[in-house]
Amino acid sequence: MALNYDKIVLFGDSITERAYDISTAPFCIGPALQNIYTRRFDVIQRGFGGYTSAHAKLMIDKIIAQENTPTSKVKLMTVFFGTNDSTGPSSTIQHVPLDIYTANMRYIANSCKAADIKVVFIGAGPFNAHQWWITRPENPHNRTTIQARTYCDAAISLAKELEIPCVPMWYLIMEAIGWKEGDPLTGLEELDPDESLAAYFTDGIHYNQNSYKLEYDGIMNAIKEFYPELLPENVPLRLPEWAALTTPDVLEKAL
Template identity: 80%
Template structure:
């Protein structure tokens, strides 16, 4: 039926969960995608704060089964895990070894492909210790931007291997702040607290409007390069434009 919309599913951790929180970030990934796909696809949020690729591996079959129905299919899924996986081994709940992380993400992509769902990977962004740890006194310092980069790089390599476009948030955000290889690494605890990453995070980990805009641009570019048939301009509008509704019969026919 004309009112059964196919879907884009945003699957990830807290950065995906908060991707609709316009009270914190006036520009967010979720509303931005909903806007460009209005009357074309439903954009479904499946973000779970604190989750890792290990949790996602357990969930992917049920998410696909729930969202894929006889009348509504998932056309695209963004998969954004790695930020929590890349915590140090002292984080027994969240740490996922790099090799296991890659295997989990491969598994998720394979499950999506088997269900005829296009996939866009999103790799972990940098981490600004000077914003994060002051608000969490007593917590073990088990995150670094170096670890985050390793997981982002590994996901980019996996994406190239299996043909899944990847949005490398670590690289994109560091490029945005003007960092170049060989420069002091912004965000490290032992370096200056005054660094340009502060302008891109709410708390050193979660995104504000600047970072969500970079993520959005990255996702749209991935769609353009890998799945151009899913670009907004190439997806038919659901139901006719109002000017063509010259009689009730026109709408009644379109609703069938």
Template identity: 55%
Template sequence: MSLAFDKVILFGDSITQYAYNQDIGFCLGPAMQNIYTRKFDVIQRGFGGYNSDHAVLMVDKIIQQETTLTSKIKLMVVFFGTNDSVIPEATQHVPILRYKDNLRKIVSSAEQAGARVVIVGPGPYNHHQWIIGRNEERAAERTTLRAREYCDAAIEVAKELNVAVVPMWHLIMADLGWKEGDPVHGLAELPAENPLTSYLNDGLHYFGKAYLVEFENVIRAIKESYPELDPASVSEKLPTWDKLTSPDVLKSALE
């Protein structure tokens, strides 16, 4: 059917759930919808607080829900690991080996459904922002170094499975000018005033600046790894208005 739109699924935790909150400026969700307008439907499936253990339980149901006789999932942008990376004593924790195995299972489910996959690795964490309104014990459940480890694990799985990856820890840190060997912004023992405050609105979730980094690199990954899904290569649904020289043109296109 001419109006059966295939889909892009944004699948993740709260950072994906909040990716449509335009109070913070630029947002991933509307940007993805805009670039695929009249081409694919972009579906948000973000669940605050969830980790990759939860994702594995959900992925087949999500795929089943979004797959019909006339509409398929073309791409899944999978962004878990931020909650997995909390310390082992915290309830959201998933050990890194199981996190990697969970990513493998999610990719396998998506690929069996005919979808391409972009894995997004966790971004940095800023202790001094996150502790505001929280006790020290809760704030200490996370560190940016653990987030980096899980981001690196996501990179490893993506390379192993030959799927695209967007390593947000490295991309945000590079965007703010950090280089390997520099002090790592966001650690509790380093100054509270640091460049991460313009990327993270509470030390964990994203401001528009971070969503822009994610969006630009997701699109870059698509162009490089899945050129058939490059927005510039996907045809729009139905003729442009100037081609509608008679009602029959549209009627024919709708058949």
């Protein structure tokens, strides 16, 4: 029992799938959380590139069944969908209408609640059109930062209704670059490129260390406000500190 760790699960699309990719983002959300929860929780990555909330709804109960075992439980799940859902209706594979997105996210949150899993929503970040189509000129122009903001707003609204936290990445990144309501909407294709926004992405959608740091800080702030019992300092360290191992039987008893 002593070596069975409870878990934090990171559930999302490609931004979550890349959560440990230090080759493109020297600071990544996965290693950062694993480090701060060392000997307290395992941090499990369940990221699926290109997936939407519709896919997530089909997967959530199976993920919970797999990760919740008789000896270890999921204590916290971050749920980060909306970036792909917010593609325009012409994207028949990825587009999820806003009302369906909200219903899917509600289902996911309720499934977690039924399993006694705390939830943190992550709202979609902005979209930098110039950066994206430089690297992917063949892709259809079916994304805008306006659509991304709408889906972030939906996640924020639903989180308030369900009384759970939401990390509003669209607003956190835009605030970080100095954007204010009423300013020209940085990231739109029809406006000039803005290097300040480009500094938060590898390609206009996927995060680099700057965005992952904002996400990390947002998650930790959410835990502090909503689930303080899950802060690292409030989770017991697994097995005794080395200085307490004065005789072999100390460890044997702990195991």
